[in-house]
Amino acid sequence: DTEVTQTPKHLVMGMTNKKSLKCEQHMGHRAMYWYKQKAKKPPELMFVYSYEKLSINESVPSRFSPECPNSSLLNLHLHALQPEDSALYLCASSHRLNTEAFFGQGTRLTVV
Amino acid sequence: DQQVKQNSPSLSVQEGRISILNCDYTNSMFDYFLWYKKYPAEGPTFLISISSIKDKNEDGRFTVFLNKSAKHLSLHIVPSQPGDSAVYFCAASGGGKLIFGQGTELSVKP
Numbered sequence: 001d002t003e004v005t006q007t008p009k010h011l012v013m014g015m016t017n018k019k020s021l022k023c024e025q026h027m028g029h030r031a032m033y034w035y036k037q038k039a040k041k042p043p044e045l046m047f048v049y050s051y052e053k054l055s056i057n058e059s060v061p062s063r064f065s066p067e068c069p070n071s072s073l074l075n076l077h078l079h080a081l082q083p084e085d086s087a088l089y090l091c092a093s094s095h096r097l098n099t100e101a102f103f104g105q106g107t108r109l110t111v112v
Numbered sequence: 113d114q115q116v117k118q119n120s121p122s123l124s125v126q127e128g129r130i131s132i133l134n135c136d137y138t139n140s141m142f143d144y145f146l147w148y149k150k151y152p153a154e155g156p157t158f159l160i161s162i163s164s165i166k167d168k169n170e171d172g173r174f175t176v177f178l179n180k181s182a183k184h185l186s187l188h189i190v191p192s193q194p195g196d197s198a199v200y201f202c203a204a205s206g207g208g209k210l211i212f213g214q215g216t217e218l219s220v221k222p
Contacts, residue, residue, distance in 0.1 A: 004155070031208075033210065042201055042212035042213060042214050042215055043156065043201070043212050044212075045209060045210065045211065048208055048209065050208065055208050056208055056209060088153065090156075092155075092210075094210075097205075097208045098143065098144050098206060098208065099144070099205075100146060100158050100161055101146075101158070101210055103156045104155050105154055105155050106153070106154065106155050108153065
């Protein structure tokens with residue numbers, strides 16, 4: 001089983017809203033990632049968690065706030081986003097850092 | 113600063129022939145390399161990987177070659193099938209990061 005589940009699949013939110021993206025895996029992986037992908041561009045790394053601790057923040061604006069409540073779950077809290085934040089948000093997990101990462105199907109976010 | 117580069121945005125190949133996708137990297141900290149296949153509005157699907165201690169890894173129709181001295185890797189698909197048509201991303205891992213190239217759109221024509 002190499003499944004990473006992301007919810008919701010689609011999300012439309014206003015610039016004053018607060019929402020959360022959720023990611024879950026039950027593969028026993030101890031590294032989890034958030035990526036952002038715009039059309040015709042590669043996935044862009046945002047955050048990396050290793051053993052439930054934030055290990056990498058790629059200078060992401062504070063309106064994006066990650067959280068790792070336990071080894072199976074990863075959240076991305078969104079607040080006061082801008083229309084340019086509209087993108088496909090991808091979650092991934094791997095057994096540990098620097099091994100194969102498996103991706104979820106993504107959340108298509110539209111900020112209006 | 114693009115640390116992982118795929119210089120060919122697109123590639124068209126006849127069914128049954130070999131597809132060769134190329135990737136270059138600049139950062140010597142990368143020690144694990146991966147190829148992913150992606151369809152629009154979906155997450156990338158892992159295809160094959162190679163450690164920096166190897167120069168070749170094979171899995172069915174997919175073979176990845178690594179030339180460390182040239183900081184270059186390639187993915188060979190043989191024989192190519194129409195179902196292989198997708199965007200292929202090269203990715204490099206090191207220092208806890210997994211960084212993607214810009215992708216190559218492969219089209220396999222019947």
